[in-house]
Amino acid sequence: MRPLCLLFDCDGTLVDSEPLLADEMATSLNAVGLPFQASDYIGEFRGARFRHIVAELERRHGSVDAQRLEPLEREMRANLNHRLATDLTPIEGATEALAVLASIPMGVVSNGPTNKIRTSLRATGLDELFGEHLFSAYDAQCWKPDPGLYLHAARQMGFAAADCVAIDDSLVGVQAALAAGMTVIHLNRFPDVEETPEGAIAITSMFQLPTVISRLTQAQAMAN
Template sequence: MTRPICLLFDCDGTLVDSEPLLAAEMAASLTAAGLPFRTEDYMGGFRGARFRNIVAALEAQHGRVDPDHLETLEAVMRANLNQRLATDLTPIDGATEALAVLTDYPMGVVSNGPENKVSTSLNTVGLTEVFGNRIFSGYTANCWKPDPCLYLHAASIMGFAAEDCIAIDDAIVGVQAALAAGMTVIHLNRFPDAEETPEGAIMITSMFQLPTVISRIQRQHQSAMQASHA
């Protein structure tokens, strides 16, 4: 019997359309703290990045912010964001439909965001039961994409080797992390005119395409396993 494939999904921008909400809250909070930031800055150069890495990049341009003030700012920003996620969030087009087709696969969520943010997001769009407690947060593992450690941590907890995992991620930092981890990577490139899929990743432009691509990879995986045991 061939080993199953484990599917590891990013959350923001892959399963849920949370990035416009996140960008708006981040822009308001950071700008108020003296770190000028626009919503388009997040969507342009910082998608998927850890909040503190964004702050560090802005501080390099505009000067340091008092760490205590920054901690309070982040707490308020996340509280405001969670309120909006609970009421305004919608799934990425095709995500719910794709997951419904892929229910036979082991699945987890791998996110740079805090676990409570991921849980709120999945609950709002009705995906909590799909993933259960299989949520892997950078804040829980204490490692963040683009470091491969977060994806490797998730694979280990799920009980899979990296080569038996498929990572589905929309952000370049996530794609880079999963590639470095040695996984098969599907890049959900929703902005193909503005963003280039890294070499080694498989590009899709819609989650509606995902089941077909997964099925093809599964067949290739089975063939490779059979050949190795021939």
Template structure:
């Protein structure tokens, strides 16, 4: 029998319910630096996108340049976000049970966030033991989704070919990266009324669907 498929999980919005926390933090801080912004705007337009890229897009949109103040803004944002995560962060509903059901599969976290943020999120929600330090951060590898290279490097480090990997991601940039990497992709779609799942990916709407879909994809890979 073939080895279990390698599962590559996004973090924010996939494993942990951090997106709304980040949206609120950014909505508090960005206007203080002269960049109009709302939590709704993050959720509708910027989920999963690198913070630096978001600031660049807002600079161009509003004609406010942050080059000299960006480091201070990012440091303040990271500190406030970590405080909020440790106090308020919860796992995505159904995800702890899904991870337990998938215990036989090798797993890693592949995120556009910094490694410290990933560790904080997993520790705060009690999910860290499922991954045992197998964390791949865009900030460490210097490549960000939707570039498929982030998932490809994670797969190589885990000792798996792309075809034997499943990406689980909630954001468009991550789904795009997984498909471009030649991997099977499960799209955890929290907003099916507003977002469509790209062709080639499998849509689920709740984490409790994940074990069955992974089992089906494994059977297909073995056929």
């Protein structure tokens, strides 16, 4: 049987950081005159790069001074890191699922900066499971939904894309992993308002993940 590698998104998949991120984004963007509510992130921009969100808001509401954007993002991320270190909790079922799957090679693949990934995993006690297998779009200079970030992670882990299972809650992440040729599990915690893309496997809770991984490995064994 071919080896298997699990590649997890971070925000919204392993850790419940998105409410904190959305709140800090709203504070920062409103400070420079870009209308934005925390619910806008959850409803429209979940998983998107901060600069992409800024560009889209500027298109709708007018541009802001470009020189203000870098210190704005820096301050926002500093405030967010403080809150992540003190207020963050794991996604329900994530700790239990990872304990069951701990014998399988695994990494984290995120559109966020590496220091944010580290802070999030450390705050929720998940850091030892992943070690240095943390893959940030800022390091790879490639952001989901581009498949390049997932492909980069697979190469660094030493696996072919076809031997990787990506677990992601955001549509941009699911699209990226599908385009990379991976088996994709969509953690769809909002099934009433979000549709799982064709080709991905839908789960609504991380508690379901070990069963799905077991079925995938059994199916692979039978195929071989």
